Amino acid sequence: MKRVFGDLHLRLDVKDRAEMVRVMRRVAALGYGLVGVPLAAETRGEEVGRLREVFGGVGLDFVSRVDLRPRNAGELVRVLRRVRRRFEVVCVLCENKIVARQAARDRRVDLLSFPLLDFRRRFFDEAEAELASVGLSALEVDVKPLLVLEGAARVRLLSWLRREISVARRFGVPVVVSSGVSAELLLRKPREMAALGFLFGLDKVSGLDAVSRNAGAIVERNREKLSAGFVAPGIRVVKEGRDC
Amino acid sequence: MKRVKRRYLALQVDGEGVPSRRELLDAVWVAVARLYGEYGARMTGLALINYDAERKTGVLRTSLATLNLVRASIATIKSVAGNEAAVHVVAVSGTIKALHKKIPKQM
Numbered sequence: 001m002k003r004v005f006g007d008l009h010l011r012l013d014v015k016d017r018a019e020m021v022r023v024m025r026r027v028a029a030l031g032y033g034l035v036g037v038p039l040a041a042e043t044r045g046e047e048v049g050r051l052r053e054v055f056g057g058v059g060l061d062f063v064s065r066v067d068l069r070p071r072n073a074g075e076l077v078r079v080l081r082r083v084r085r086r087f088e089v090v091c092v093l094c095e096n097k098i099v100a101r102q103a104a105r106d107r108r109v110d111l112l113s114f115p116l117l118d119f120r121r122r123f124f125d126e127a128e129a130e131l132a133s134v135g136l137s138a139l140e141v142d143v144k145p146l147l148v149l150e151g152a153a154r155v156r157l158l159s160w161l162r163r164e165i166s167v168a169r170r171f172g173v174p175v176v177v178s179s180g181v182s183a184e185l186l187l188r189k190p191r192e193m194a195a196l197g198f199l200f201g202l203d204k205v206s207g208l209d210a211v212s213r214n215a216g217a218i219v220e221r222n223r224e225k226l227s228a229g230f231v232a233p234g235i236r237v238v239k240e241g242r243d244c
Numbered sequence: 245m246k247r248v249k250r251r252y253l254a255l256q257v258d259g260e261g262v263p264s265r266r267e268l269l270d271a272v273w274v275a276v277a278r279l280y281g282e283y284g285a286r287m288t289g290l291a292l293i294n295y296d297a298e299r300k301t302g303v304l305r306t307s308l309a310t311l312n313l314v315r316a317s318i319a320t321i322k323s324v325a326g327n328e329a330a331v332h333v334v335a336v337s338g339t340i341k342a343l344h345k346k347i348p349k350q351m
Contacts, residue, residue, distance in 0.1 A: 030332075147320055150278065185259055185330045188319050192333060195315035199279070204312070 003208065005190035006034030006215035008063060008089055008111070009142060009178030014039065014051060023184055024058045030189045034216060036063035036178075038091070041083050048086075063219050065089040067113075073102035084108045088222045091140060097123050104131035110218050111140040111176060119156060124164045129171035136221075138214060139168050142180030143188065143196050161200035175202065176218070177210040249308040252293065252343045253336050255318070257300040259329030265295040267325035268302060275317040288314055293340065303340065311336070 010027065012020050014037065027035055035055065039048070048064045055062035066087040070076035076092065076099055084090060091111035094100035100123040103109045112132060114122040124139060132139070145157055168175050177193050179186070188196070194207030202210060224230055229237040257263060263271070269292045276285040288310040295302035306314045321331045337343035 147322060185322070185328050188330070189332055192315065192319040195312060195333075196319050198312045198316050 003190075003212040004033040004061075004216055005031055005212050006036070006063075006219070007032050007179050007190075007193075007211070008034075008036035008065060008176060008215050008218075009091075009140065009180045010035050010037055011180065011182040012037050013182070014047075017054070021054065021058065023187075024055060024060055026184050026187060028058050028060050030187060032060065032190060034061045034063060034219060036065040036089050036215075036219075038065050038067045039087070041066050041068075041079070043086075045086065063088050065091060067091045067093060069093045069095065070099050071096075073098050076102050076106070080106065080108045085226065088219055088226065094123055095121055100124075100128055101131060104128050104137055105135050106137075107135050109135065109137045110222065112137050113140045113142070116142065116145045116157065117153070119160055122160055122164065124167065126167055126171070129167045129173050132168075132173045133171045138174040138176045138218060139164065140176045140178055141165075141197075141200070141210075142178050143193055144180040144186060146196055146199065147181075147186055147188075158199055165201045169201075169206070174214040174217070175206070175210045176214050177202075177207070178215075248289070249338070250289075250305055251308050251311045251336055251338060252340050253304045253306065253314070253318075254334040254343055254347050255302045255304055256332045256334050257302075257324060257329055258332060259324065259327055261325060261327035261329070262297050262300065263324040263327070263329070264297065265292060265302070268292065268295060268331075271321050271324040271329075271331070272304065272314075272318060275321045276314060279317050279320065280313060284310075284313065290314070301334075303343065308338075 012023060014020060052062040064087045066083050068079050070079060089110050091113055092103040092109050093113045094103055103112055114124060141161060165175060177197050181187060190211045193211045197207035197210055276288055289307045291305045293303040293305050315333055318331050318333060323329055335343055335346035337346055
């Protein structure tokens with residue numbers, strides 16, 4: 001089956017419509033089919049619908065995404081309650097260990113992201129991976145720092161990423177490779193993203209899965225959950241009527 | 245002596261300015277050397293087989309063993325000859341003849 005490539009973290013300014021359409025055309029030309037754009041938590045459903053139409057016009061499947069940066073576990077749970085049913089992908093930027101553990105445990109969280117340059121706050125260790133493997137969340141890796149950084153900083157980042165990917169693979173935590181870029185010239189083709197995955201220990205198939213199947217599976221699962229007939233995993237309303 | 249298996253990569257430069265053949269090859273060498281060092285770069289056997297400056301496309305040769313290494317390095321290129329640019333790998337093949345069949349018509 002042909003892969004549908006996805007980039008779940010494209011930083012677009014949704015207010016600048018002309019620029020957004022230009023970048024979207026470029027993204028479509030590079031071979032992506034699925035694009036996630038982080039939106040503000042207050043974004044209304046109508047605005048998401050409008051964006052979906054615009055993206056559909058250039059042949060892209062729009063994925064609504066929200067990035068949360070809670071200060072503690074309680075705040076995370078509160079915000080999740082508010083946003084979960086309004087966005088297809090929920091990403092939590094884990095800036096402390098308590099938030100990281102809660103996010104990994106919570107089945108409403110799809111993506112775990114960690115500060116890219118502050119290595120002491122990258123909490124993706126064995127304990128985190130074990131919680132994430134049960135909680136269905138995936139580890140997100142943005143490639144932007146790999147393109148922007150040079151020298152010792154990039155070496156340290158690669159070293160950390162290699163360690164984290166190894167832990168994720170050991171515990172069966174899916175890895176999603178996203179761009180995290182806003183500039184057009186920093187966009188890369190899906191296979192180039194997979195090649196960058198090679199730098200931190202993803203082989204060819206895992207690298208391609210990280211930019212296609214893993215991202216697609218999260219979106220598919222959440223779309224089913226957000227659909228009208230969904231009751232529980234594996235159970236959905238197929239017909240409504242009176243009691244037999 | 246064992247024959248070295250090679251791969252040919254069709255490249256497309258995206259960005260402002262028209263880099264020369266030398267400048268494109270330098271950009272690739274620098275990217276490979278930054279990621280893998282001079283020792284790693286030595287093993288790639290890089291050669292720019294042909295380059296069309298007008299279309300900003302070229303064919304790069306490397307050894308099969310270092311294909312992933314070269315692809316990853318090319319993906320990290322941010323500028324060519326001082327201009328902001330990206331270099332995309334359009335197709336990869338084992339022979340130049342097959343490579344030309346894989347390249348989209350508009351290139």
